[in-house]
Structures are given as C-alpha cells and as structure tokens.
Amino acid sequence: MSTLTRRQxxxxxxxxxxxxxxxxxxxxxxxxxxxxxxxxFTGAExxxxxxxxxxxxxxxxIVGTESAALIDSGGSYLEGVxxxxxxxxxxxxxxxxLINTHMHPDHIFGNAAFKETGAQIVGHTNLPAALEARxxxxxxxxxxxLGEELMRGVEIIPPTVLVxxxxxxxxxxxxxxxxxWQPAHTDNDLTVMDRTSxxxxxxxxxxxxxxxxxxxxxxxxxxQLDELAAIAASxxxxxxxxxxxxxxxxxxxxxxxxxxxxxDLRAAIKAGVPLAxxxxxxxxxxxxxxxxxxxxxERNATTAxxxxxxx
Amino acid sequence: MPAKVKVKRQAVSPVAHYLTxxxxxxxxxxxxxxxxxxxxxxxxxxQVWLSLKDDVFGDRAIVLDDGVxxxxxxxxAQDAAIVPVDIFLDPAKAPEGVKTxxxxxxxxxxxxxxxxxxxxxxxxxxxxxxxRVNDYSYIRAIAETADGKLHMSQTFIKASGGCSAPxxxxxxxxLAAMGQMKLRQFESTENMSKAxxxxxxxxHPNNSGLxxxxxxxxxxxxxxxDKLSVSQGDRLILAMExxxxxxxxxxxxxxxxxxxxxxxxxxxxxxxxxxxxxEWPLTTPVSN
Numbered sequence: 320m321s322t323l324t325r326r327q328x329x330x331x332x333x334x335x336x337x338x339x340x341x342x343x344x345x346x347x348x349x350x351x352x353x354x355x356x357x358x359x360f361t362g363a364e365x366x367x368x369x370x371x372x373x374x375x376x377x378x379x380x381i382v383g384t385e386s387a388a389l390i391d392s393g394g395s396y397l398e399g400v401x402x403x404x405x406x407x408x409x410x411x412x413x414x415x416x417l418i419n420t421h422m423h424p425d426h427i428f429g430n431a432a433f434k435e436t437g438a439q440i441v442g443h444t445n446l447p448a449a450l451e452a453r454x455x456x457x458x459x460x461x462x463x464x465l466g467e468e469l470m471r472g473v474e475i476i477p478p479t480v481l482v483x484x485x486x487x488x489x490x491x492x493x494x495x496x497x498x499x500w501q502p503a504h505t506d507n508d509l510t511v512m513d514r515t516s517x518x519x520x521x522x523x524x525x526x527x528x529x530x531x532x533x534x535x536x537x538x539x540x541x542x543q544l545d546e547l548a549a550i551a552a553s554x555x556x557x558x559x560x561x562x563x564x565x566x567x568x569x570x571x572x573x574x575x576x577x578x579x580x581x582x583d584l585r586a587a588i589k590a591g592v593p594l595a596x597x598x599x600x601x602x603x604x605x606x607x608x609x610x611x612x613x614x615x616x617e618r619n620a621t622t623a624x625x626x627x628x629x630x
Numbered sequence: 631m632p633a634k635v636k637v638k639r640q641a642v643s644p645v646a647h648y649l650t651x652x653x654x655x656x657x658x659x660x661x662x663x664x665x666x667x668x669x670x671x672x673x674x675x676x677q678v679w680l681s682l683k684d685d686v687f688g689d690r691a692i693v694l695d696d697g698v699x700x701x702x703x704x705x706x707a708q709d710a711a712i713v714p715v716d717i718f719l720d721p722a723k724a725p726e727g728v729k730t731x732x733x734x735x736x737x738x739x740x741x742x743x744x745x746x747x748x749x750x751x752x753x754x755x756x757x758x759x760x761x762r763v764n765d766y767s768y769i770r771a772i773a774e775t776a777d778g779k780l781h782m783s784q785t786f787i788k789a790s791g792g793c794s795a796p797x798x799x800x801x802x803x804x805l806a807a808m809g810q811m812k813l814r815q816f817e818s819t820e821n822m823s824k825a826x827x828x829x830x831x832x833x834h835p836n837n838s839g840l841x842x843x844x845x846x847x848x849x850x851x852x853x854x855x856d857k858l859s860v861s862q863g864d865r866l867i868l869a870m871e872x873x874x875x876x877x878x879x880x881x882x883x884x885x886x887x888x889x890x891x892x893x894x895x896x897x898x899x900x901x902x903x904x905x906x907x908x909e910w911p912l913t914t915p916v917s918n
Contacts, residue, residue, distance in 0.1 A: 622712065
C-alpha cells in the first residue's frame with residue numbers, strides 16, 4: 320500500500336463527511352470582535368474530548384479590504400466547519416490564508432474543512448516534517464480520545480506557504496507580520512502580528528490558565544521569552560487562555576512556571592536524583608496556579624529533565 | 631565531565647545491516663496497519679509475547695517472578711518517548727551470578743529493546759534506562775543466570791506513540807550533537823559495599839526508521855546505537871546490544887563494584903558504523 324493510497328483513503332473519508340453533514344455542534348465556536356477587523360474564539364481550558372469537540376485552542380480571524388486570514392483551524396473537522404460558518408457570517412471576502420501556528424492536533428485538525436475555500440495553508444518551515452513524523456500517530460491516537468464521530472473528515476494537511484524566519488502577508492490595507500521561532504513549545508512555532516490593531520497572536524508560545532505543555536525545548540522557550548516580550552503589541556491572543564490578554568504581562572505566569580520547573584529539575588539532577596523520581600516533585604509548587612496541571616506537569620518535567628541533564 | 635570523543639568510520643556489520651532492514655520492514659508494516667489497530671491490552675500483549683518468545687529464547691523454560699530479576703516502570707507513561715525503566719537483580723537469589731538481561735517491549739516494532747551482558751564480578755544489581763513505548767504493553771526483563779536458567783519479571787505500562795510519533799523534538803540539534811558522551815559517577819545507594827554508580831549519556835537521535843522524509847516520502851532509515859560497552863581497564867562491566875526502543879540520547883545508569891584505580895572506558899557504535907570512544911578516570915573514592 321503506498322502513501323498515495325493512504326491519502327486517497329483519507330480523501331474519501333473527508334468527502335463522505337462533506338456529504339453527510341455533521342450533526343450540529345454542541346459547543347459552537349463563535350468568533351467575537353476584539354478590534355476592527357480582528358476576531359477571536361476562546362477555546363475551553365480542557366483536554367480535547369468529545370464533549371468539547373476538541374475546541375480547546377484559541378482561533379483568530381483578521382479581515383482586510385481584499386481578503387481574510389484565519390489563525391488555526393480547531394481540533395476537529397466539525398470545529399473547522401463551524402469556524403468556516405462563523406467566518407462567512409462575518410465577511411464574504413475570500414479566505415486567502417489559513418495560518419497553522421504549530422503541529423498540535425487542537426490547532427490543525429480542522430484544516431480539511433477549508434479545502435473548498437482555496438485558502439493557502441501557511442506554516443513554519445519545520446511544520447511539514449513534524450506533521451509527516453506525527454500525523455499518522457495523531458490520527459490514530461485521537462480516535463481513541465475524541466471518538467470516531469469527531470475524527471470523521473480530519474486530515475493532516477501540511478502547509479504550502481512556509482515561513483523560515485519572517486514573512487509579511489497583505490490582506491488589503493492590512494499587513495500581518497509572521498515570525499518563525501526557534502524550538503520552544505514545538506520546533507515549528509509561528510506567531511502572527513496584526514500591524515493595524517497591534518493584536519499579537521502568539522499561538523502556544525503563550526499559555527494562560529492552561530498549563531504550558533512541552534514538546535520542543537524548555538531552554539529554547541525560556542531563552543526566547545525576552546524576545547517575545549519585546550514585541551510591541553496592544554494585546555495578545557494566547558494559544559490557550561483568555562483573549563485578548565494584557566501584553567506582555569501575559570508571559571509572566573509561564574515564565575514563573577518554567578523557572579520553577581527548571582530550577583527544581585536542575586537541583587535534582589545535580590543531586591543525582593533519577594528521572595523517574597525527580598519528575599514527581601519538580602514544579603509541584605505551581606500546582607494550584609494552573610488548570611490541567613496534573614495532566615501535563617510530569618510529562619513536561621520528563622521532557623525537560625532529559626534536556627536539562629545535558630547542560 | 632565532558633570528554634573528547636573520537637569518531638571512527640568502520641564498515642557496517644552484516645548484523646547491523648540486517649537489523650536496519652528488519653526495522654525498516656517492520657516500520658512499513660506498523661505505519662500501514664496503524665489505522666486499523668486497536669488499543670493493546672494485557673491479554674493481547676501476552677499474545678504477542680507468546681508468539682515472539684521462541685524466536686528470542688527457543689523453547690527454553692522461563693520462570694516468572696522468582697525474585698532473581700525485577701522490572702519497574704511507571705503504570706502510565708508521561709512521555710512515551712522517554713519512559714524510565716528500572717531493572718533490579720538480586721544477588722541473594724542468584725548466587726551463581728546473572729550473565730545477561732534481555733529487555734522486551736512486546737508491542738514495539740522491534741520488541742527486543744536491549745540485551746545487556748553483565749561482566750563477571752561487575753557487581754551490578756540495578757540498571758536503569760529510558761525507552762520508547764509504542765502502545766499499551768508489557769515491559770519484560772529476562773535474566774539468564776550462569777547456570778543457563780531464565781528468570782522473568784514483567785510490568786504493564788500504558789503508553790502510546792513512543793516509536794512512531796515523537797522523533798527528535800528538536801531534530802536539527804539532535805544530529806549536530808551526535809556522539810557527545812557524558813559519564814557521571816555517584817556513590818552508590820544500591821549497595822553498601824565497594825560499589826559505585828555510573829550514569830552514561832550518549833547524544834544520538836536513535837532514529838526509529840518510522841519517519842518519512844517530507845519531500846521524498848521515503849522512510850528515513852533507522853539509525854541507532856546498536857552496541858555499547860563499559861569497562862574498567864580490561865574488565866567488562868556492562869555491554870549492551872540495542873535497538874530503536876532505546877530513547878533518543880541513550881541513557882544508562884547502573885551500580886558496579888570498582889576494582890583498583892583503572893579508568894572507565896566506553897565504546898559505542900551505531901548502525902551507520904560510527905564509533906564513539908571515551909575514557910574517564912575513576913573519581914569516587916574506593917576503599918580497596
């Protein structure tokens with residue numbers, strides 16, 4: 320069986336989902352106005368699960384005089400369909416760009432819903448390889464987590480417009496500055512700045528409320544926080560958490576968490592405490608300050624321990 | 631202590647070549663069946679074990695839980711690509727000594743994760759390492775004592791996606807640092823006698839061979855540390871033959887009984903024939 324065949328099968332799955340219109344959403348992503356031409360949906364601070372349709376990440380919409388750009392497509396085909404409907408209620412301008420801020424399923428599982436719009440998918444230059452390595456696994460494991468119903472129509476669709484460092488997109492009298500970052504949350508983090516309103520879409524480089532998750536490099540993330548904070552913005556739409564939030568204040572909680580986690584782990588590594596033991600205590604003083612702490616902290620600590628012991 | 635690493639080229643051994651091909655073929659199979667596969671259970675993991683047991687150990691009897699060996703892992707993996715595993719050996723239960731320990735992860739594409747050869751009089755009672763676990767699975771440690779008998783311990787772990795999914799989190803950096811080695815020496819907490827504890831770390835992507843090149847769509851060949859030996863002078867402490875189930879940046883921690891003051895020497899090689907060697911002086915005080 321070739322890749323082509325696999326692609327075809329996924330294609331069939333998508334088209335059958337288009338024919339059988341999915342049941343109406345229980346949780347409906349609504350895009351609310353943040354500024355003139357700027358809209359956002361605030362995801363639930365939960366794990367992706369059937370009850371929330373995978374709609375856990377924040378999504379942005381920016382509309383210019385000629386076209387529009389959507390930032391992330393949500394955590395299911397169904398959420399993608401709902402988002403597209405919300406976009407259409409706001410504007411009839413062509414959706415020219417679908418920007419994926421990084422590889423995680425809650426941000427990209429809705430991509431297939433935008434096929435018919437002709438939107439070009441934009442991503443970090445490392446995103447295609449990351450999706451190639453993980454795509455099949457995401458499709459398989461999220462079937463378990465989200466269920467067959469919500470996984471119907473979900474396809475891994477890589478970006479065709481790649482950002483290696485910085486790129487400008489023009490929506491008509493409205494310019495977006497896209498920036499590709501060094502490994503931090505993942506090795507394919509991309510941010511979007513709307514110059515007109517000063518709204519900064521940070522993707523998962525900024526978490527509020529929801530504990531940050533580590534799938535790239537803790538040290539890389541910490542190293543780039545100052546650079547991130549130096550960005551002049553009127554407000555931020557984080558990847559997870561209230562949108563908009565105050566900028567750069569929104570970075571403070573995750574900076575404190577990273578420093579706590581790193582300092583706990585460095586002490587453990589120095590004292591020769593093995594990984595299995597160190598990860599059960601590192602970062603625990605942050606527990607009351609975050610949602611989903613128990614779901615992600617030990618995992619973060621495991622990943623970070625393996626990175627920090629090479630310092 | 632950072633060490634200088636010598637990198638030598640050598641011809642790829644036929645065994646390594648065969649392993650690479652095997653892993654490659656298994657990888658294709660795993661990826662192609664990924665869509666149909668249901669979650670593993672203790673019963674289905676056991677089925678896999680029964681079907682592969684003879685290929686590894688022939689029809690030899692394997693005694694379960696007689697105390698010679700004990701394997702421990704978390705019940706649920708935090709990061710399926712970095713699952714800590716501890717193997718304990720009880721010298722009181724095996725006075726004749728343990729020669730080898732084989733670690734098996736039933737449902738992984740290459741189930742034989744590692745085979746450790748334990749040096750005679752090395753005094754090893756505890757080995758810990760980190761593995762990738764691809765699905766819910768038993769992890770097994772099978773110890774062979776000097777009398778040729780096999781002793782097994784097993785533990786079930788809930789994990790998924792360790793082999794096929796998260797390759798290097800930061801793939802460019804992983805390749806750049808390849809071959810760097812670090813050895814930490816601790817006073818042992820395992821053994822009250824003259825033992826010390828070593829932690830050996832090797833920078834290596836340990837590619838699983840289950841990733842595709844996004845441009846060519848071909849699988850990136852598996853590339854991993856397949857052989858490793860740690861010795862003090864001419865005396866073997868621990869050797870390992872491993873596969874893709876060992877995590878990126880292979881990491882081994884074990885206790886041993888030092889003799890004399892000879893330095894510790896590590897030789898590792900990978901499936902592309904690269905060899906990494908390094909030597910460290912024994913630093914912790916030894917009463918001899």
